[in-house]
Amino acid sequence: MKNIEQILKESLENHELPYDEAAWESLSKRLDGSTPSPFYRKWWVAASVGTVLVGSALFFTLNSQSESSKNTKETTPVITQNTTTPQTGSQTENRLNTTNNANPQTNTHQSEEHLNPGTQSTPIDHTNYQNTEVTQVAQNSKDASSQKSGANQNNIPFTVKNTQNENNGPKEVAYLPVILDQTNLCIGDEIEITNPNETLPISVIQNNRTQIIKAGSKRTFTANSEGVIEVVSGKNTQTITVNKPSDKLYISADQTILYNDGVPSIEFNVSGAENAVQWSVEKYHSEVQNGNLIVHPYIGKEITVKATSKDLNGCTVSETKTISIKEEYNLQAANSFNINSSDSRNNKFMPYALTERNTAFELTILDAKSGRVLYKTNDASNGWDGTDMQTGSLAQVNSTYIWRVMMKNPLPGEPKVYNGTIVLLNN
Structure with missing residues (x-):
C-alpha cells in the first residue's frame, strides 16, 4: 500500500481549478493596489480550511483501514x-x-x-x-x-x-470366554458357571430368561427342561444342550421269599437299559448277581429298590419299585411242636434256618410265667424236647414258652437277637 503522504502529494499536484474570469480580474485589481472585496476574502479562507479538513479526514480513514487489515491478518x-x-x-x-x-x-x-x-x-x-x-x-x-x-x-x-496415542479411538474391551465343564446336560443335571472377567458381567439365557453373573462370580444352574442354555460373554456365545432321557427302565420281582441255605432272599431284575445298571436299596443287605439285585430281608415286610442307568445321550434314567413280602423272617421257626410226632423235625424245637446255616448261636427256652430258664443249647442238631433241664421232668403240656436265639456272627444287615414263642403239645 502506498504511503498516505505520497497519495496526498500526487492528488494535490494533479488538481486544477477551473478558470474564472471574474476571479482573475479581482486578483489583478488587488495586484494593482486596489482593495479586495470582503466576500472574496471569506471565500478564499473557507476553501483553504475545507481542503485541509478533507485531506485530514481522508488520511485518517485510509490509515485506520490499513491498520485494521494488518492486525486481522497478523x-x-x-x-x-x-x-x-x-x-x-x-x-x-x-x-x-x-x-x-x-x-x-x-x-x-x-x-x-x-x-x-x-x-x-x-x-x-x-x-x-x-x-x-x-x-x-x-x-x-x-x-x-x-x-x-x-x-x-x-x-x-x-x-x-x-499428544494422543497412536489409536485415538476408544479401546474395544476384550471379553474372556467362559470355560464350561460340560456342553451336554440332561434334565435334572446341575452345572456351575464362573465369570472369568474381572470387571465385565456375562449373561446366561435359559428358558427365555436372562440371568446375569457379575464379574468374578459364579452361579449354579439346573437343567430343568429340554433345549439350549446360552452363555454370552461379549461377542462370544456358547451353548449347552439339555437332553431328555430316551430310555425307560422296568423293574420286576417275585414277592415270595427264597431261602438259600436258610438265608432269606428276594431277586429283582430290570429291562430297558442300554448300559449297565446300578442298584440301591435301603435298610436291607443286598448283592448283585448277573445284573440282578438280591435283597436279604431279615426284618420288615416292605422292600424299596432303585435301578439307575445311562441312555445313549449320557442322561440318567432310573426306576423305583416297592414290594410287600408275605412273611417276616424269624429263622423259619415253628410256633408249636408235638413231642409224640414221628417226624423228627416236629417232635423237637429248633429254628429251621439254624439247621441250614453253618453259623454260631445260642438257643434259650424260658418259662413265660416265671422267666426261669428251662433249656439252653448251641447245637443245631440238639433241639428242645420239652424237658425241664433243672427238674428233668416234662414241662407243662399245652403251655406257651419263650425262645431266644443269640447270633454269634450275624450276617451284614442281620439282627443279633431273634425271639418268639412256642407251644408244647402232647397229642
Whole structure:
C-alpha cells in the first residue's frame, strides 16, 4: 500500500481549478493596489480550511483501514498438525513461506499449502482438539523493515504437537470366554458357571430368561427342561444342550421269599437299559448277581429298590419299585411242636434256618410265667424236647414258652437277637 503522504502529494499536484474570469480580474485589481472585496476574502479562507479538513479526514480513514487489515491478518493463526516424528530446535518449526498477494483467499490458501519440505499438513480433528497442543514458533513481525519489504503479515508459522496415542479411538474391551465343564446336560443335571472377567458381567439365557453373573462370580444352574442354555460373554456365545432321557427302565420281582441255605432272599431284575445298571436299596443287605439285585430281608415286610442307568445321550434314567413280602423272617421257626410226632423235625424245637446255616448261636427256652430258664443249647442238631433241664421232668403240656436265639456272627444287615414263642403239645 502506498504511503498516505505520497497519495496526498500526487492528488494535490494533479488538481486544477477551473478558470474564472471574474476571479482573475479581482486578483489583478488587488495586484494593482486596489482593495479586495470582503466576500472574496471569506471565500478564499473557507476553501483553504475545507481542503485541509478533507485531506485530514481522508488520511485518517485510509490509515485506520490499513491498520485494521494488518492486525486481522497478523492475529489469524494457521493450524497444522505435525504427523512426522517430533524434532528439536529449528527442525520442529513448520514455517510458511508465501509471497504477498492482494487477494485474501489466495493468501490463506498459500499459508496452508506451502510448508517446509518433509512436513505434512493434515486437518485437525476438532472433536479431539483438547488433545492437540498448538505452539506458535514465530513472533508477529511489526518492524518497519518487514512492512516496507511487503512481507505477508498473515503468514505466522505454527507447529502442532500430537499428544494422543497412536489409536485415538476408544479401546474395544476384550471379553474372556467362559470355560464350561460340560456342553451336554440332561434334565435334572446341575452345572456351575464362573465369570472369568474381572470387571465385565456375562449373561446366561435359559428358558427365555436372562440371568446375569457379575464379574468374578459364579452361579449354579439346573437343567430343568429340554433345549439350549446360552452363555454370552461379549461377542462370544456358547451353548449347552439339555437332553431328555430316551430310555425307560422296568423293574420286576417275585414277592415270595427264597431261602438259600436258610438265608432269606428276594431277586429283582430290570429291562430297558442300554448300559449297565446300578442298584440301591435301603435298610436291607443286598448283592448283585448277573445284573440282578438280591435283597436279604431279615426284618420288615416292605422292600424299596432303585435301578439307575445311562441312555445313549449320557442322561440318567432310573426306576423305583416297592414290594410287600408275605412273611417276616424269624429263622423259619415253628410256633408249636408235638413231642409224640414221628417226624423228627416236629417232635423237637429248633429254628429251621439254624439247621441250614453253618453259623454260631445260642438257643434259650424260658418259662413265660416265671422267666426261669428251662433249656439252653448251641447245637443245631440238639433241639428242645420239652424237658425241664433243672427238674428233668416234662414241662407243662399245652403251655406257651419263650425262645431266644443269640447270633454269634450275624450276617451284614442281620439282627443279633431273634425271639418268639412256642407251644408244647402232647397229642
